[in-house]
Amino acid sequence: MRIFAFEFFSGGGLIDQPLPATLAREGDLMLGTLVRELASIDGVQVVASRDPRLSPMAGCETLLPSPGEGAEELFARGVAMADAVWPTAPEGGRRLERLVAAVAAAGRTLLACTPEAVHLAASKLATSRTLAALGIPVVPTFGPVDAIPSLPGSWVVKPDDGAGCDGIERLDGFAEAERRLRSAGHLVAQPWVEGEPWSLSLLCAGGQARLLACNRQRLTWRTGRLQLDAIAVNVRPPADQRVHRLGAEVAAAIEGLWGYVGVDFLLRPDGPLVLEVNPRLTTSYCGLPAALGRNVAETVLELRRSRALPAPTPWSAKVVELAIEPEYAA
Numbered sequence: 001m002r003i004f005a006f007e008f009f010s011g012g013g014l015i016d017q018p019l020p021a022t023l024a025r026e027g028d029l030m031l032g033t034l035v036r037e038l039a040s041i042d043g044v045q046v047v048a049s050r051d052p053r054l055s056p057m058a059g060c061e062t063l064l065p066s067p068g069e070g071a072e073e074l075f076a077r078g079v080a081m082a083d084a085v086w087p088t089a090p091e092g093g094r095r096l097e098r099l100v101a102a103v104a105a106a107g108r109t110l111l112a113c114t115p116e117a118v119h120l121a122a123s124k125l126a127t128s129r130t131l132a133a134l135g136i137p138v139v140p141t142f143g144p145v146d147a148i149p150s151l152p153g154s155w156v157v158k159p160d161d162g163a164g165c166d167g168i169e170r171l172d173g174f175a176e177a178e179r180r181l182r183s184a185g186h187l188v189a190q191p192w193v194e195g196e197p198w199s200l201s202l203l204c205a206g207g208q209a210r211l212l213a214c215n216r217q218r219l220t221w222r223t224g225r226l227q228l229d230a231i232a233v234n235v236r237p238p239a240d241q242r243v244h245r246l247g248a249e250v251a252a253a254i255e256g257l258w259g260y261v262g263v264d265f266l267l268r269p270d271g272p273l274v275l276e277v278n279p280r281l282t283t284s285y286c287g288l289p290a291a292l293g294r295n296v297a298e299t300v301l302e303l304r305r306s307r308a309l310p311a312p313t314p315w316s317a318k319v320v321e322l323a324i325e326p327e328y329a330a
Contacts, residue, residue, distance in 0.1 A: 002045045003038055003111070004082035005060070006099070007031035008089035011049040012074045015065055019053055026283065026324070028054070030088060033286045035060045037297035038086075044301075049078050075099065076106075084109035084304075086297075088281045090163045091122035096280055111300060113204075113279035117256030121277040122161045125188050127254070131274055136249050137242075138274045139266065142189045148178040154192035157181055163278070168226045193273060195266030198238075199231075201284050202247045202261045203299060203309060209251035209261070210309045213291060214238070215284045217264075233287030233320040242271045250277055259300045260285060287320035 009019070009027035031048060038046045039059045046060035056062040063081075065074045079085050085108050087099040101115040113121070120126050128141035142148055143160070155177035158168045170192065171177045177189045197217040203210045213234040220227055237243060246265065251257050254277060262282035264275040288296050293316060303309065 001043060001083045002047060002081065004063075004078040004085045004108075005031060005034050005038060005046055005048045006075060006078060006085065006087045006089075007034075007048070008095060008099075010051060010054055010057075012051045012065055013071050013089060013095070015051060015069075015071050015074065019051055024051070024054060027088075028057075029286050030281050030283065031057065033289065034086065034088075034281065034297060037289060037295050040295065041298050041301065047078060047082060049074050072102075076102065079103055079106050079108055082108060084111055086111040090166075091118065091279075092159065092161045092163060092166070094119075094122065094161075097122060109304065111259055111304065113258050113261065114256030117254055117258070118279045120254055121257075121279040124158070124160050124162075124276055127277050128274075131250065131253050134249070134253050136246075136253060136274060137271055139190050139193050142181070144181055144185050144187065148174050148181065148189060150174050151191045156190045156192055157187050158190070160186050160188045170221070170226070193266055193268070195268040195273065198243075198265055198267050198272070199282065199284055200247050200263040200265070201233075201282070201288060202251065202257075202263060203296075203303065204247075204251045204257040204259065204261045205303055205307070205309055207252045207255065207257075208309055209247040209257075210312060211237070211244070211247050212260075212296065213284065213288060214243070215287075228283075228324050230324055231284055231287065231322045233284050233322060234291035234316060235319055236315065236317075238267060240267070240271060243267065246272055246274070250274065259303065260296065283322060283324065287322050291318050291320040292316050293318070 007027045009023040038044050048057050048060050049063040063078050085103045089096040097118045103110045125143045128138045131138050155171045157180045181187050181189045197219050199215045201212040214237040216232040216235045218230040262278035265272045
């Protein structure tokens with residue numbers, strides 16, 4: 001089987017634009033982990049596209065853009081030469097949705113969530129409303145036409161389709177948040193909620209989920225921006241049983257979540273509150289092979305073959321610390 005592993009920033013998604021070094025490095029971190037895992041599987045050949053400003057990716061065939069070839073054409077060429085495609089991209093601007101839709105339209109095996117699931121999860125507002133309607137606890141989220149409640153304290157305004165800490169602004173009160181929200185149609189507002197930032201790494205299929213790992217995030221405000229500084233991958237899951245149920249509840253709520261999925265949440269004394277669902281690889285994935293002592297990509301391929309989630313496994317006690325470059329969060 002030939003698998004096209006595509007990561008947006010390092011793989012040519014910004015061929016005609018400036019390439020931020022930080023995003024390219026973090027993209028390479030995810031892509032490098034994925035390529036190493038896939039390349040170690042018998043019968044799998046890996047091809048990965050590359051931005052020509054970067055060095056070739058070790059361990060796989062490298063696909064470079066032809067003269068005059070744009071990002072979409074490069075991706076389409078990679079899809080055409082593969083049996084299966086594993087795309088990773090930010091949700092903003094419908095980037096990931098367009099990629100998974102292109103794979104489905106080309107008749108190739110998609111090693112990712114469905115276009116419909118990506119479309120829903122890409123919107124923080126739609127995700128919040130979908131989960132809340134089913135009784136899943138979420139951080140209250142308001143769109144441009146919603147009435148903003150006069151709750152005390154700070155508020156957060158962020159892009160509806162942003163990834164992680166992208167574009168987050170912390171404002172002094174609900175009135176200021178409402179003014180900022182009304183100034184652009186692509187934003188959402190949330191009351192600032194105190195809590196420990198965590199994430200789940202899940203394996204999803206058929207409306208069900210298996211917990212791969214719980215990950216503790218370290219966030220700080222720096223020069224007016226919220227930054228993800230580090231992730232402790234595979235921390236012992238909190239004793240709160242609501243955390244243990246959270247992955248299964250999210251998978252049942254959003255049809256089409258498949259393969260690796262991340263869920264960001266705040267852990268509070270009264271339970272977890274979901275912040276967002278990431279229908280793609282996340283940075284935490286990079287620490288999973290070492291933390292779990294298993295090939296996560298191979299588990300995903302087996303899921304495609306068997307169409308059944310693996311049996312739950314005992315928690316591995318190894319924790320892997322990932323340091324995150326400044327100005328990046330995913």
